[in-house]
Amino acid sequence: MQGLIELVQNLGVTADWLAATLAVIVYAVLVFLFLALFALFAVYLERKVSGHIQDRLGPMRVGWHGILQTIADTVKLLTKEDIIPENADRPLFILAPFVLFLGTYLVYAALPFGPNATASNLNIGLFYIIAVSSLVVIGTIMAGYSSNNKWSLYGGMRSAAQIVSYEIPVGLSLLVGVMMASSLNMSAIVINQTTGIGGIGGFLGWNFIQNPFAFIAFVVYLVAGTAEANRTPFDLPESESELVAGAYTEYSGMRWAFFFLAEYANMWIVAVLATVVFLGGWNSPIPGETFVPGWIWLFLKALGVVFIQMWARWTFPRLRVDQLMVTCWKYLTPIAFFNILGVGFWMIFIG
């Protein structure tokens, strides 16, 4: 971000506040472009991966091996009729996708894209991210309530309960990485992972193999993060739309595309957080190697976690809502507490 401000100043804008504002606007637009491109790529990847897992091919006809499929889908969604139910609460109905997207978009202000490429490298970066990502709950409840549809209301309430409950294992597992780095600053967490087992860096420095509790915390984080992003096997809000109706059932065309975009943005956030806290962020797995720039490693590792989420989607059946709640409160949360205790003891007595 400093670099952007300097770039804007070099272009001739002298007033500090103007340069800062322009830099912020440029960064916001760039992030939105990145989100759109990532959604494009992720939808195509998901369809191909799901196809090959199911012994079929996925999109093949639009463009070479179906590369242009997402563009075709976007054009279709843009040309759909925008239906708003007559008795729906109109302001809430229109605002809900934006509030949902806002909750996800605000996280990108502190999400790192590389070693020096964070909009604001807050000293409490991780804390800010976990706090702000709770805004999606408001968006979901608004979507469910304003549709004037009983099933949407149920779906919205269930989705809100799910997101709120799974915030706790997410926070507690990320706390393990914080404990090992003694800082909430994401750059500090990554720098802490440059040296690890036996003093060797690279792959052995990554947090998730430092001690067994960190590995359990990584697994708990992956499970809880998938639930946060509303993906199968936790996708009650969307799956109900396959069965009866869901929180987003009355939305058509571009509004629905916004919910979809927010889901892929959420998936990327979960992936980047897992990478930064557990998988060594932008450090390369080969110790001491500096040829490949840091952001490429970050992207590759985050794409790997995204692939794991897609892989999990086609492996497991959907969880019922009571099984979901039991998993969170009776299994993941106690395990996460136990992890924190374990990591604390490990760090004190074993070092």
Added chain:
Amino acid sequence: MIKYFTNIKEAIVSNAIGFGVTFRHLFKPSVTLQYPDEKWNLPERSRMRLHMDWEDCIGCQKCARACPVDCIHMTVTKVPRDFDELGKTKNDTQKRLLVEDFYIDLSECMYCSLCVYPCPEDCLYMTREYEFSVYERDDLIADFAPVPEQLMKNAYEAIEEEQRQKEEARRKKKEAAAKKAAAEQAKAKEEPDSKDEE
């Protein structure tokens, strides 16, 4: 309490097995047949579009009667016995009926192949062609009787000739009968005299 830990262990084990299964399938070749570019080889006796060889049809109408939905329509005309321009079928059967018109309404056909078995000359059979969709329903009426015009003309001439000859014969027979009746009557008038004399 123990159940709690067995639950966790079962969850981990079953998840790992599940992940392994899907990962293995990721590398298996896919079974998709990309349709317009690759087509499936149909079995030899597939029941798809009907086809008929007009040259072998003897006009017996067994197929039209066997069809459950009455989709085979044919017009058959009898030709005189000495008309030999019709020729023989591939099984050396002399054709005695002129099949003027033979059309099958493929939009009604239900592909049961009940019409294939009764045909004595094996001229009606089901082919492997299945890509014959059209834009109008009338384009699905398949006409299988390309009767040469000369043959039609000759046949009708022969039929008319025969009709005429039959008329001729009937007229002559009537005349002969009338003559005979008149002769008998005349004879009957003379007979009572000779009979009375005996």
